[in-house]
Amino acid sequence: MGFGKKLTALVLAAAMTAAACSCGTESGKSTAGEESSQAEEKPDFRTEMRDDMTTGDIVAEMGLGINLGNTLEACGDWIDSSGGVNSYETAWGSPTVTEEMIAGYAAAGFDSVRIPVAWSNLMGDDYTVAPELLDRVETVAQYVLDNGMYAVVNLHWDNGWIAGFSTDYDTCMEKYTRIWEQVSERFAGYGDHLILESMNEEGCFDDLWNHYSGSEDGKAEAYGIVNRINQKFVDLVRSSGGNNPERHLLIAGYATDVDMTCDEMFQMPEDSAGRCAVSVHYYTPSTFCILEEDADWGKAKTTWGSPRDQRILEKDMEKLQTRFLDNGIPVIIGEYGCSTGNKTEDAVRTFLTAVARAAYSRGMCPMLWDITGVFYDRSSCKMIDSQLEQELRDIAETARN
Numbered sequence: 001m002g003f004g005k006k007l008t009a010l011v012l013a014a015a016m017t018a019a020a021c022s023c024g025t026e027s028g029k030s031t032a033g034e035e036s037s038q039a040e041e042k043p044d045f046r047t048e049m050r051d052d053m054t055t056g057d058i059v060a061e062m063g064l065g066i067n068l069g070n071t072l073e074a075c076g077d078w079i080d081s082s083g084g085v086n087s088y089e090t091a092w093g094s095p096t097v098t099e100e101m102i103a104g105y106a107a108a109g110f111d112s113v114r115i116p117v118a119w120s121n122l123m124g125d126d127y128t129v130a131p132e133l134l135d136r137v138e139t140v141a142q143y144v145l146d147n148g149m150y151a152v153v154n155l156h157w158d159n160g161w162i163a164g165f166s167t168d169y170d171t172c173m174e175k176y177t178r179i180w181e182q183v184s185e186r187f188a189g190y191g192d193h194l195i196l197e198s199m200n201e202e203g204c205f206d207d208l209w210n211h212y213s214g215s216e217d218g219k220a221e222a223y224g225i226v227n228r229i230n231q232k233f234v235d236l237v238r239s240s241g242g243n244n245p246e247r248h249l250l251i252a253g254y255a256t257d258v259d260m261t262c263d264e265m266f267q268m269p270e271d272s273a274g275r276c277a278v279s280v281h282y283y284t285p286s287t288f289c290i291l292e293e294d295a296d297w298g299k300a301k302t303t304w305g306s307p308r309d310q311r312i313l314e315k316d317m318e319k320l321q322t323r324f325l326d327n328g329i330p331v332i333i334g335e336y337g338c339s340t341g342n343k344t345e346d347a348v349r350t351f352l353t354a355v356a357r358a359a360y361s362r363g364m365c366p367m368l369w370d371i372t373g374v375f376y377d378r379s380s381c382k383m384i385d386s387q388l389e390q391e392l393r394d395i396a397e398t399a400r401n
Contacts, residue, residue: 045145048191049243055275056363058192058248059330062150063111064356064396065367066376067335070094072137073116073156081122085136088121094372095379102143104381109393113144114334114367116156116200119179127178134186145193152250152334152367153187154197155179162202165225176229180236188242197250197334198233201281204255211260223265226254231269238272248275250332256281258316262323277330282355282366283337284316285309289351292341302343304351317358325362333359337369345385353391363401 053061070092079091086096105113117137122130137153144151155162155176165172180196187194203226204211209218230251237244251268253261260266261280268276283289288301320331336355340348352368352375359366372378375385383389 044191045148045193046142046190047243048193049246050192051246053192055248055277056328056330058150058195059277059332059365060363060400061111062332062365064109064360064392065112065114065150065152065332065365066105066110067114067116067367067369068097068140069116069369070371071097071116072140073118073158075118075121075157075159079121085122085130085132088118089136092371097140097143097378099143099146100381101378102140102149103147105144105376106147106149107381108376108383108389109396110149111396112150112152112365112367114152114154114197115140115144116154118156118158119183120158120161127175129179129182134182138186141187141190141194145190150193150195152195152197152332153183154200154250154334155183156200157202160202162199163205163207165229166205166208166222169225173229173232176232177236180233181240184237184240184244188240188244191243192246192248195248195250196233196237197252197279198230199252200334201252201256203229203252204257204260211255211257220265223254223263223267226252227267227269234269234271234276246273246275248277250279250334251276252334253278253280256334258282258284258319262319268329277332278324279332279334280320281335281369282316282333282359283335284312288343289338292339292343300342303347304338305347305354310354313354313358317362317364320364321362325364331359331362331364333364333366335369336366337375340374345387349385349388349391352388353395356392357395357398360395361398361400 071089071094074088074092074094076091080087090096102113115137119129119133122133124130141151141153161172161175183196187196205222205225209222233251234249237247237249249271254263254266255261256279258280261278268278285301287298288304291298291300294300324331333355336352338348338351356366356368368375370376373384375383375388377384
């Protein structure tokens with residue numbers, strides 16, 4: 001699940017303050033000749049599939065990204081399904097997504113948007129994804145593409161059913177297969193600005209092997225399940241039609257954790273197209289990124305940026321460099337971020353820009369985890385912290401490896 005889902009209090013606070021988007025966009029004027037010239041030069045981000053672009057090239061073009069969090073992945077039995085897809089889309093505090101909202105991301109300097117999705121919402125018999133949900137995800141993805149950005153569509157937490165792979169593998173794989181068959185078919189005609197992601201953080205099985213146990217018992221089995229799921233994902237997409245045999249794909253690491261994904265037991269799937277990147281998330285240290293007050297598992301850290309903090313960040317980035325980048329496997333930080341409670345704006349800004357800079361400078365694409373009203377205002381369609389926006393823009397202008 002994303003960071004916003006981890007923090008129940010933050011989710012509820014967002015839900016209490018959500019408002020309908022009232023923002024607009026500015027448009028310039030040009031002559032008919034200029035409009036014609038612009039139309040001819042503008043690439044078709046919906047359908048263009050470029051043979052000369054490697055996945056590394058794509059990740060480089062993705063620049064700095066942001067997540068449309070707590071929106072199309074909202075789920076729960078308490079949601080009134082009679083309202084259709086919009087009941088889910090707005091259940092965790094987001095207003096209904098508009099093209100103006102998405103255009104605001106582009107205006108703020110983001111080049112990519114990750115769209116988390118709970119595909120089980122309104123699901124019918126035989127794991128049939130509701131056509132209206134497919135329609136809605138496609139519409140939002142089109143907003144992203146039409147604003148010149150990359151769109152990443154995934155299978156998110158989705159009420160946690162992926163945890164069942166460890167106890168009922170066949171049933172879960174049947175559902176997983178049916179979902180990706182339908183999603184792959186729906187997006188088959190889209191070009192290389194549309195990326196599909198195998199799953200979110202749920203690719204880990206603590207009932208088989210717990211990272212903190214100190215034991216190796218069950219580790220191979222747990223990693224084996226994740227590796228098989230990712231291989232099935234690649235095989236499903238590649239065997240579908242349209243542009244999917246050549247589509248760039250994002251492979252979720254084990255728990256999308258840096259250390260566990262860099263472990264030799266995690267294996268990238270075999271891919272005939274050779275067009276896969278790996279995804280990890282970055283919420284380190286968790287006592288700063290997640291906690292707003294002390295918990296039984298840790299003491300809340302209210303500041304970040306000491307020499308030790310910086311060394312840990314650099315060490316983690318070097319692990320990804322050595323394990324993946326140096327071996328030709330592009331890396332996307334699918335989520336990074338932190339809570340804002342009990343922290344100063346300076347501390348939050350220092351952490352976010354440090355992670356973005358460390359990843360971006362190495363050729364990775366860092367994608368900020370955001371929900372309504374935290375870093376981006378979905379009503380005004382602007383970043384809330386203008387200094388953070390400028391510092392991220394400055395990062396995007398720096399040289400990369």
